[in-house]
Amino acid sequence: MAVQLALVTGAAGFLGSHLCDRLLEDGFQVVGVDNLSTGKMENIAHLEHEPRFLFEQVDITRPFDVGRVDYVFNFASPASPVEYLRLGIETLQVGSTGTFNTLEIARKYGAGYLHASTSECYGDPLVHPQVESYWGNVNPVGPRSVYDEAKRFSEAAVTAYCRYYGVNTHLVRIFNTYGPRLHPGDGRLISNFMMQALRGEPLTIYGDGSQTRSLCYCTDLIDGILRLSRSEIHDPVNIGNPEEWTVLQCAREVQAVAGKAMGATSSSELVFKPLPQDDPTRRRPDITRARNLLGWAPTISLREGLERSLTYFLTCLNEEKAKA
Numbered sequence: 001m002a003v004q005l006a007l008v009t010g011a012a013g014f015l016g017s018h019l020c021d022r023l024l025e026d027g028f029q030v031v032g033v034d035n036l037s038t039g040k041m042e043n044i045a046h047l048e049h050e051p052r053f054l055f056e057q058v059d060i061t062r063p064f065d066v067g068r069v070d071y072v073f074n075f076a077s078p079a080s081p082v083e084y085l086r087l088g089i090e091t092l093q094v095g096s097t098g099t100f101n102t103l104e105i106a107r108k109y110g111a112g113y114l115h116a117s118t119s120e121c122y123g124d125p126l127v128h129p130q131v132e133s134y135w136g137n138v139n140p141v142g143p144r145s146v147y148d149e150a151k152r153f154s155e156a157a158v159t160a161y162c163r164y165y166g167v168n169t170h171l172v173r174i175f176n177t178y179g180p181r182l183h184p185g186d187g188r189l190i191s192n193f194m195m196q197a198l199r200g201e202p203l204t205i206y207g208d209g210s211q212t213r214s215l216c217y218c219t220d221l222i223d224g225i226l227r228l229s230r231s232e233i234h235d236p237v238n239i240g241n242p243e244e245w246t247v248l249q250c251a252r253e254v255q256a257v258a259g260k261a262m263g264a265t266s267s268s269e270l271v272f273k274p275l276p277q278d279d280p281t282r283r284r285p286d287i288t289r290a291r292n293l294l295g296w297a298p299t300i301s302l303r304e305g306l307e308r309s310l311t312y313f314l315t316c317l318n319e320e321k322a323k324a
């Protein structure tokens with residue numbers, strides 16, 4: 001079979017870079033694009049001498065063309081609350097114009113298309129756990145709307161390209177994911193907690209820490225995404241780990257893993273901060289669809305995933321110390 005060509009947008013991001021790695025492992029030739037607004041070249045530095053990988057700095061909100069491709073993976077967007085709140089307009093633009101531009105590429109070359117959507121489509125969910133048929137509870141004018149509505153709009157655009165133009169599209173609703181290459185300063189739960197615990201600082205709990213998240217290790221998530229890309233499913237599919245944790249429980253897990261690494265049995269304290277507006281109170285994927293249609297389920301527990309991420313966060317800590 002001829003080598004498959006994949007375009008990955010957001011290639012220098014956390015998930016985009018892991019996706020590039022996996023596609024290369026699977027024998028693809030990959031063109032990665034990123035405007036580096038939140039992505040980091042360090043995430044793909046190891047691919048510099050990989051002959052099957054090409055990087056181009058591209059802003060996908062402007063029409064672009066990298067030549068014929070067989071598959072488009074659209075992963076470009078600020079994704080952590082801190083980043084999308086800072087880059088609100090850009091987030092709306094990439095999730096609207098950017099999505100159209102990438103859909104046009106898929107349409108032009110008859111390529112497959114997979115869009116990275118999000119559990120934020122469910123907003124602060126009134127249905128629990130979240131099934132794909134739930135339409136969500138999103139504040140269209142709240143601070144998070146720049147991300148949530150951009151992603152919801154993208155889902156509509158992607159579905160329309162399937163419905164009107166027959167593009168072979170796929171929508172993955174990604175739940176909280178973590179692992180190496182999560183930016184240490186992106187303000188997320190795991191990156192904040194890991195860095196704070198390794199620095200011996202108190203962990204910042206927003207609200208009372210009773211809100212829940214379900215955390216998936218990055219390689220599990222990428223595996224689910226690859227399966228979806230090869231399927232005939234055009235409806236959204238949740239990919240995430242259905243194990244649900246309160247933020248407080250996550251803090252304890254991180255403290256246990258980081259504490260062991262730092263040679264301490266008990267670790268840093270907790271400090272309570274205000275809960276951000278519209279912070280979802282609970283989140284857990286119903287993955288029945290992924291299990292039944294893709295034969296997919298996560299394999300890595302939170303404890304194991306945190307242990308696998310430790311070396312990376314220790315490197316971030318050392319870099320931080322070297323800069324200080």
Ligand code: UDP
Nearest residue numbers: 081187188189190192204205206211247279
């Ligand atoms: N959170 C927290 N302390 C932190 C960072 C996050 O308590 O230092 C909470 C946050 O309020 C939310 C959850 O952890 O309830 C997950 O936040 P994250 O920013 O990772 O992403 P979200 O799931 O909200 O998009």
